[in-house]
Amino acid sequence: MTNLMGTILYGCGISLFASFGIQRVEAKKPNILFIMTDQQRYDMLSCTGNRYVNTPSLDRLAERGVRFERNYCANPVSMPSRFAMVTGRFAGEIGYTNNSTKPDTLRVLPVVRESSVGNLFRDAGYETIYSGYPGFYCGRTNIADYGFTQNGTDYYDGPANFAESFFAGYNPKEDKPFFLYLSFMNPHDICYGAGFDPRFPEKLRPHQIAATQKYIDLRKTLSEEEYRSQIPPVPANMEPNGVYAEMKEIGSGSRNWTEEQWDFYRWMYCRLVEDVEKQIGRILTALANSGLADNTVVVFTSDHGEMGQSHGLVFKSQLLEEATRTPLLIAGPGMQKGVVDSKNLTCGIDLVPTLCDLAGISIPKGLSGKSLKPVLTGQTDRIPRDYIIVESSFGYQINDGRYKYTAFTRGDKEETLMDISSDPGEISDKSADPIYVTVKTRLRNLLMKDLKRITQNTSVSQ
Incomplete structure (x- = not known):
């Protein structure tokens, strides 16, 4: 009898252990909310100490997670940078280091089908949806090859409108875990020259004209004192020097502007950052109101920075801090809160291995990036890296x-x-x-x- 009871209890123990084991395996996967802006420099957040921009929603996101202070893009131009972030591979691996409106699909598509984060998460049972600016190689025609279902290409209000609708209708008990990739255009509209672009207004598209005209009109409503108080100071490194002076000769973003024009450019850039931040605030509010935030990993970053008069230059492309450093905020379940990481060099190629690691998905072999999960969860304060490549x-x-x-x-x-x-x-x-x-x-x-x-x-x- 004793042996029989022992056998029964032993069997029950195995059943209970197996049951708990199954629960661990079937633990709910975290949702992923990936938010991207275009051309937002690393210091264009008020939580970095910048008093010329107001970014309350992103500041709160930083308080909920980790802000990586020494984050760099893989390439200071949109398409190759975004390719690196979505595949974990340098665009140089497929022969591209610049934007291309007609890339070779035989180079691009086999790589994205194999290692795009959209395909990796879709194959792991996620609903993968993309909304906004499709700034990938072949992105306008082949977003499905990246593993995403496209839901709208309006890259101003569109991502926020979609997110609010999606979160309101999402049922965590019935629906698959989600990976939402929301891509905004701004503050990229600074590229249209703050009204000093020779194409303005006759040779620009309506939305490009509107973006600039809005701030020309807003400027007229401000007193001189109000306006001057909102203008960031002239960069200490504004004078061209050495190789970067030579860059002007090969088609870079050099401008022969007056002091007043430069002031307006720097002011408008801050306002564009605030505009897109308000849209991001809508998304984060909708996530919080849906009750999904506790099981959602939120990533915020940008594809590259903006020179903003440093070295006498505007826009991107340069291998300089202003163009290559970008914001990176990550928050979610099990992560540290309110941490500013200034020890680690991080890069856009780290996002695929990081997100896979956080979701329990096997990281593809051969990637150059590192998973940031050990830093995010407090297991260590250092990732094994001596340098990064841009x-x-x-x-x-x-x-x-x-x-x-x-x-x-x-x-x-x-x-x-x-x-x-x-x-x-x-x-x-x-x-x-x-x-x-x-x-x-x-x-x-x-x-x-x-x-x-x-x-x-x-x-x-x-």
């Missing part, structure tokens, strides 16, 4: 956190070496200084080793 149509750069070595593929200048610890404005090129020869050689060798891997199937000159 590529562009001008060249390739390695950044070890203090020194940035750049090998150029365009123009007369071959290389630069910047010490961003002592020279954060990147004014003084150390590449010809014999004191730095050991540093330069070390970084150049590491860069060439990585480039051989990244560009093994294509030409670096592309």
Whole structure:
């Protein structure tokens, strides 16, 4: 009898253990809400101490999670940067380092079908939906190849309108876990020159005209004192120097503007950031009101930065801090709250492995990025990384956190070496200084080793 009872209890124990095991396996997967802006520089958040922009919704998101202070895009131009964020691979791996309206589908589509985050999550049982600006290679015609169902291409109000409707109708007990990728255009509309673009207004599209005209009109409603109080100061590194002065000769964002025009440009950029932040606020409010926030990982980032008069330049493309550093906020279940990570170098290529790791999805092999989950959850304060690589149509750069070595593929200048610890404005090129020869050689060798891997199937000159 005793043996029989023991056998029964033992069997019940196995059943209970198995039952608990099944519960662990079937634990509810976290939802993913991925929010992207276009051309938002790393310091364009009021939580960074910037008093010239007001971003309350993103500040609250930062309080709920981790803000990565030393985050860089993989390429300071939209399409290659977005390709890296959605696949975990450099666009240089498929032979592209710039935007392309007619990319080779035979290069692009096999890679995105294999490793796009949309396909990875869809195959893991997620509903994967994209709303807004389809700024990928082949994105306008082949978003399904990226693993997403397209829901609208309005990239101003559209993503917020869709999110509010989606969250209101979502049933967590019946519906699949979701991966929503919401992509906004702004503050990219600063590219239309704050009214100083020679195409304005006759040669621009209606929405491009409206974006600029709105702020020309708003400026007229402000007193001179109000307006001046809202203008960020002139950057300390506004004067062109060295290789970046030469960049003007190869079609970069140089402008011969008056002081008044520059002031209006910097002011308008801040207002565009606030405009898109209000749309993001709508999304985060709808998420909170739906009761889904506790099981949703929220990611906010941008594809690249904006020069904003630094080095006398506007727009993007440059391998400089203002163009390559972007905001990265991540919050969600089981993560640290209110943490500002200033120790780790992070990059757009880290997002695929991070999101897969957070969702319990196998990370594709061969990716260059690192999972940030151990930092997000407080398991460690360091990820195993000594440097990051950033590529562009001008060249390739390695950044070890203090020194940035750049090998150029365009123009007369071959290389630069910047010490961003002592020279954060990147004014003084150390590449010809014999004191730095050991540093330069070390970084150049590491860069060439990585480039051989990244560009093994294509030409670096592309």
